[in-house]
Amino acid sequence: MKAVHLLAAKPWIWSWLAAAVVWTATVAVTGGAGAFGLTQAALTFAAFSVIVGTGQMFVITLGPGNIDLSVPATMTLAGTVALKLMNVDNGMIAPGLVVALAIGIAVGVGNYGLIKLLRIPPIIATLAMSFIVQSAAIWTNRGLRIKPPSLLAEFTTSSTFAIPNMAIVALLVAVIAWVLLEKSLYGRWILAIGQSMAAARMAGIPVDGTRFATYVLCAVLAALCGYLLACFSGGAALNMGAEYLLMSIAVVVIGGTSVAGGDSNVPGIWGASLFLFLVVSMLNTYGLGAGFRLIMTGLIIIGVIVVASGRRARQP
Amino acid sequence: MNIREILLASAAALCVGLPVSASADTSDKTIALSNNYAGNSWRQAMLTSWNKVTGQAVADGVVAAADAFTTAENQVTEQAAQIQNMILQGYDAIVLNAASPEGLNGAVKEACDAGIVVVSFDGIVTEPCAWRIAVDFHEMGRSQIEYLAGRLPDGGNLLEIRGLAGVFVDDEISGGIHAGVEEHPQFEIVGSVHGDWAQDVAQKAVAGILPSLPKIDAVVTQGGDGYGAAQAFAATDREMPIIIMGNRHDELTWWKEQKDANGYETMSVSIAPGVSTLAFWVAQQILDGKEVPKDLTVPFLRIDQDNLEEGLANTEPGGVANIEYSQEDALEVIQAAM
The missing domain is CATH 3.40.50.2300 (Response regulator)
Known part of the structure; x- marks a missing residue:
């Protein structure tokens, strides 16, 4: 009984419950067949949302107004440039990854530079940055689709012990993020900044350094995701990140992280990512019309958020 | 033959070699492309084809200018403002890939009232004064x-x-x-x-x-x-x-x-992204004074098992199978709609 109580107090439990319900409803249609295929697909595609969502979570934790809208553009630029550099050569996999991550660092530095030096609000600064980055992607790539090196394509699309490799990578990212958030000094700092920046400053926390590191971390994770997604889907496309702008924010919110900042959790990102993929699969499986599908997706998401935040009549 | 004669002869040969269709009637006309989006490979190929074909047309003196403009955000308001700028800049024709079938009608009407020929293609507009090159x-x-x-x-x-x-x-x-x-x-x-x-x-x-x-x-x-x-x-x-x-x-x-x-x-x-060049030639024909029906249809580009290799050869890596249209193709499409 106590365990149930403890679990119910966890903000992330609701996204996992929702994912489980939707999974059951989808599998029920086929009478159990396809359960394995659906689980594998869900783990694979949720992995990408987890990677970008984790970065976005750290940024949102910093408190009201902190958000990174340059995520899709960073993914696109990292994917296109890395694939162009690797040019189907297995020997270039490591340099490709390094370049992708370097692009992430550069975008992150640029983002925080705009926010801090020019005193532009994050929402505007990162949006402006995303125009620059997206244009750079168009300029370097011109719609060129180069196939990923064969080893990398093989790695991203296959499984180890029936678990998709992408899910393993995302799990690693999530574990590192969990340690950072819950066990490290850095995690304490961003939580403190999110709860009250003024108080954090008074307490001697290096506010600027922490925020800077967080924006860089978010962009690096987006770049990593772009690199992996481009390899997974057989080449980078100019519009490949578009879906992940709303996705990265939605998984954070549905996962039970407070939009007001200062209260985050990592497991919820996994639950929310699985849930968002499964909802679309479920509605597709039921064969509902597009309009109805979109309305249902919206309603279900609102429902989960309302239930998840209901417990937030929390103690002060 | 001395140098002078050689030069004269070459000039004469050049004149003969020029296509007859490059009539001088539109040589002082300017055409603008108003494009609402450039963020995918189809649109990139569309812009490349436009630059290639219109660049040649300008060099040949068929038209005076053919500039391409793309809006940043695929927004109706932004494209309407862009069209208004084109009116002020005094273009003779606007070739338009529209962000919305109805949203731009006001700006398109203003352009027509200013005596500008408006040819919409792919993303067409419903305003009756504009031409439409639509895909079935x-x-x-x-x-x-x-x-x-x-x-x-x-x-x-x-x-x-x-x-x-x-x-x-x-x-x-x-x-x-x-x-x-x-x-x-x-x-x-x-x-x-x-x-x-x-x-x-x-x-x-x-x-x-x-x-x-x-x-x-x-x-x-x-x-x-x-x-x-x-x-x-x-x-x-x-x-x-x-x-x-x-x-x-x-x-x-x-x-x-x-x-x-x-x-x-x-x-x-x-649809071949080169349809932008079809729209360009249609606009040029209208400026040239030709009677053109308001509604035209874009031909499909279909690839089958036996012409796959050929189709692939005509496709840039990362792009879409493409053909660029010539003035003759435009005349054919116009004829078909008569």
Whole structure:
């Protein structure tokens, strides 16, 4: 009984419950067949949302107004440039990854530079940055689709012990993020900044350094995701990140992280990512019309958020 | 022959060599391209074709200028402002790929009132004073089922990949596909997903619905999504269905690989991005004083099993199978609409 109580107090439990319900409803249609295929697909595609969502979570934790809208553009630029550099050569996999991550660092530095030096609000600064980055992607790539090196394509699309490799990578990212958030000094700092920046400053926390590191971390994770997604889907496309702008924010919110900042959790990102993929699969499986599908997706998401935040009549 | 004579002779030869159609009547005219979006490979190819063909036309003195402008955010208001700027800059004709069929009508009307010829293509506008070079998307959908009826006389299960929900093009192509299925009732659409014309989105959507579906015999698509569907099928142990392609380089390359490996057969249909150059020549013809009907239709670019290699050769890596139109092609399209 106590365990149930403890679990119910966890903000992330609701996204996992929702994912489980939707999974059951989808599998029920086929009478159990396809359960394995659906689980594998869900783990694979949720992995990408987890990677970008984790970065976005750290940024949102910093408190009201902190958000990174340059995520899709960073993914696109990292994917296109890395694939162009690797040019189907297995020997270039490591340099490709390094370049992708370097692009992430550069975008992150640029983002925080705009926010801090020019005193532009994050929402505007990162949006402006995303125009620059997206244009750079168009300029370097011109719609060129180069196939990923064969080893990398093989790695991203296959499984180890029936678990998709992408899910393993995302799990690693999530574990590192969990340690950072819950066990490290850095995690304490961003939580403190999110709860009250003024108080954090008074307490001697290096506010600027922490925020800077967080924006860089978010962009690096987006770049990593772009690199992996481009390899997974057989080449980078100019519009490949578009879906992940709303996705990265939605998984954070549905996962039970407070939009007001200062209260985050990592497991919820996994639950929310699985849930968002499964909802679309479920509605597709039921064969509902597009309009109805979109309305249902919206309603279900609102429902989960309302239930998840209901417990937030929390103690002060 | 002295130098002078050689020069004269060369000049004369050049004059003879010039195409007769490059009449001087439009040589002082300026044409602008107003484009609402550049963020995918189709639009990139469209702009490249425009630059290539109009650049040559300007060099040949057919028109004085043909500048391309693209809005940053695919917004109606932004494109309306762009058109108003073009009116102020005094262009003689505006070739328009519109962000909305109705939203730009005000700006288009202003341009017409200022005596500017407006030719819309691909994304057309409904304002009556403008010309429209429209794609028969309904027929594009129907022709897929017709092809499949030839390949699979006994019919079978279809998976439909749609485009972006709520967009006119998606409704039209899907309407055509459903009309085709009504004509050929041996086919049944057992599943439908939205792939947003993007390879990765299609891959994700198909991977999500496949576990719940029976055997799929063919996949009907809208272009840009065929390779994603193939990837999703390849990840399972299902038999590869007939996937209709949409002329993208990745789709054609994959088809070619399969054709060489196991004789895989399908067809591919889409609109060549070079349709921007068709619109350019139509605008030039209107400026030249030719009577042109207000509604024209863009020809399809279809690739079949036997001309796959040729189609692939005409496709830039990462782009869409393309042809650039000439002035003669434009005259033919105009003639067909008369």
